[in-house]
Amino acid sequence: MSEQQVYEPRIVAFLCKWCSSAGSDLAGVSRIQYPANATPITVPCTGAISPMYIMSAFNKGADGVLVSGCHIGDCHYIEGNYLARRKMKLIMELLEFIGVEPNRFRMSWVSAAEGAKFAKVVTDFVNDLKPLGPQDKLKKAEHT
Amino acid sequence: MINIQDIRETARDMLTKGEVRAVIGYRRGSRGMLAEPTFITSAEQADELVWDPTCFHNLSLYLVHDRKFLAHIRKNAEAPVAIVAKGCDARSIVVLMQEHYFKREDVYIIGVSCEGTGVLDERKLAKHLNGAQASNVAFDGGDFVFTTAEGEKRLPAREVMADRCLECRIPFPREHNIVFGEDKTGRQLEAPFAALTRFEAQGTGARWDFWSHHFDRCIRCFACRSVCPMCYCDECVVDSITFPVTTETTAEDKANRIRWIERSAVRSENITYLMTRAMHLAGRCTDCGECERACPVNVPIRLLNNKMEREAREQFGFEPGASIGGPSLVASFLDRDPGDFIR
Numbered sequence: 001m002s003e004q005q006v007y008e009p010r011i012v013a014f015l016c017k018w019c020s021s022a023g024s025d026l027a028g029v030s031r032i033q034y035p036a037n038a039t040p041i042t043v044p045c046t047g048a049i050s051p052m053y054i055m056s057a058f059n060k061g062a063d064g065v066l067v068s069g070c071h072i073g074d075c076h077y078i079e080g081n082y083l084a085r086r087k088m089k090l091i092m093e094l095l096e097f098i099g100v101e102p103n104r105f106r107m108s109w110v111s112a113a114e115g116a117k118f119a120k121v122v123t124d125f126v127n128d129l130k131p132l133g134p135q136d137k138l139k140k141a142e143h144t
Numbered sequence: 145m146i147n148i149q150d151i152r153e154t155a156r157d158m159l160t161k162g163e164v165r166a167v168i169g170y171r172r173g174s175r176g177m178l179a180e181p182t183f184i185t186s187a188e189q190a191d192e193l194v195w196d197p198t199c200f201h202n203l204s205l206y207l208v209h210d211r212k213f214l215a216h217i218r219k220n221a222e223a224p225v226a227i228v229a230k231g232c233d234a235r236s237i238v239v240l241m242q243e244h245y246f247k248r249e250d251v252y253i254i255g256v257s258c259e260g261t262g263v264l265d266e267r268k269l270a271k272h273l274n275g276a277q278a279s280n281v282a283f284d285g286g287d288f289v290f291t292t293a294e295g296e297k298r299l300p301a302r303e304v305m306a307d308r309c310l311e312c313r314i315p316f317p318r319e320h321n322i323v324f325g326e327d328k329t330g331r332q333l334e335a336p337f338a339a340l341t342r343f344e345a346q347g348t349g350a351r352w353d354f355w356s357h358h359f360d361r362c363i364r365c366f367a368c369r370s371v372c373p374m375c376y377c378d379e380c381v382v383d384s385i386t387f388p389v390t391t392e393t394t395a396e397d398k399a400n401r402i403r404w405i406e407r408s409a410v411r412s413e414n415i416t417y418l419m420t421r422a423m424h425l426a427g428r429c430t431d432c433g434e435c436e437r438a439c440p441v442n443v444p445i446r447l448l449n450n451k452m453e454r455e456a457r458e459q460f461g462f463e464p465g466a467s468i469g470g471p472s473l474v475a476s477f478l479d480r481d482p483g484d485f486i487r
Contacts, residue, residue: 083475
């Protein structure tokens with residue numbers, strides 16, 4: 001008898017180079033235990049994230065998408081995260097509008113010093129995603 | 145009431161004096177009562193112009209076409225173009241100018257107020273006429289008067305008006321050089337975003353059922369994109385036409401090029417296309433409703449754009465097409481933008 005497979009959600013995490021990416025690094029070097037479900041993609045700034053990236057991640061089978069950047073006021077490019085805040089709010093509303101579960105998309109501010117917070121954000125996200133099951137609404141059908 | 149002779153007179157006058165090189169307006173079409181866009185370049189043609197409830201097209205699209213054509217033949221505009229614009233169309237023109245697509249002096253806006261009514265929705269009319277064909281339609285106060293084979297038929301405008309006109313907040317072209325008709329701003333027949341609010345009252349599951357049904361039906365004809373004055377990009381994200389293919393390009397390169405959205409009409413791709421389009425129109429769409437009218441399979445595209453419009457308005461206090469000098473929605477921010485959704 002084979003072992004029962006446990007569903008592990010796949011998260012695509014867009015992390016800004018200056019804060020959240022360093023924050024995730026800190027979580028690693030501090031040896032904080034957190035789920036390995038998130039695939040990090042480092043971007044120069046959250047303001048550089050096109051809503052298209054998020055749609056594309058879902059399209060390619062992500063169960064959840066995390067966007068994380070510097071706290072308001074701490075952006076390396078002064079205003080990138082302000083712009084991101086607007087854009088991400090819009091795409092979040094739109095996803096919810098068409099009937100995608102609100103918990104599939106998440107945004108957070110994690111600074112380079114907040115390794116523990118990054119671990120918590122990912123842990124919470126994974127815990128919220130597990131009851132939702134695999135995301136198949138926006139996922140591209142596999143060609144057979 | 146707008147007297148069509150006034151519009152014709154204005155057009156004739158400007159063309160005679162050579163103040164404009166063309167007038168973009170509406171004329172009687174070849175299909176029943178419907179009006180069609182026309183481009184008038186000589187004073188004699190001015191009598192072709194019409195103004196009736198079937199003038200639903202957003203003519204600012206042709207300003208974009210004109211601009212693209214001029215760029216193609218590498219010429220500068222010698223004189224402005226005059227355009228007949230309703231409230232929503234004038235807002236589209238403002239957005240285009242806001243984005244520096246052309247300058248204010250390149251266009252002469254002949255504003256027409258929608259007054260007490262708006263434009264016709266053909267689909268609604270078809271239900272009322274029971275198969276009969278109308279050959280003409282005219283504004284008459286709060287009614288539309290149709291001429292059919294069985295004689296005249298009078299219908300209250302609100303029964304056959306386009307949904308967007310019922311909800312329209314500003315049925316008056318605020319940006320204009322000359323304007324005809326009274327400003328009846330605030331004459332709303334339905335609350336703004338009424339259809340959207342009704343739709344949103346449903347739960348997540350019901351919303352998904354609705355949208356997945358419609359996303360399945362999209363045939364990706366791109367009529368919505370072609371008819372939209374805001375979809376002016378030379379290269380749409382949907383079709384990567386500038387991907388250079390040379391003799392050196394390997395099959396692998398071709399296969400691995402970035403395709404954000406596939407062109408095949410399957411649900412996941414249709415969703416990505418329509419959602420991306422809604423995002424690109426956020427803060428730019430002026431709710432002219434052309435995408436939904438042009439859609440051959442009746443996908444309720446307007447609902448998506450409406451959603452973005454309302455979010456922009458309620459969350460960020462942003463009104464598309466309000467001023468030429470104003471910032472755009474996604475290239476600006478305020479300190480008080482909502483951020484409580486961020487952990």
